[in-house]
Amino acid sequence: MARLLFGTVLVAALGVPFVAMFQNEASAQERATCSQARAHCGTQRVCQRRYEACMETGCWTVTVVRRCGYEKR
Helix, strand or coil, X not given: CHHXXXXXXHHHHHXXXXXXXXXXXXXXXXXXXXXXXXXXXXCCHHHHHHHHHHHHHCEEEECCEEEECCECC
């Protein structure tokens, strides 16, 4: 029983860095641009304001949710 518990903990501890590494690579490849975000938002005035803010800060804000990391193009 102790071996099973130790093995499970060991596999979990060794697997976490690999999962984090693959997640970071995926998010970098899927990084959206401000223009893509505006295209999904639509033609409303608020979308244009969000786009302008995104071009300045790299963040897209919808109500209280703020996502950053957009490429400024």
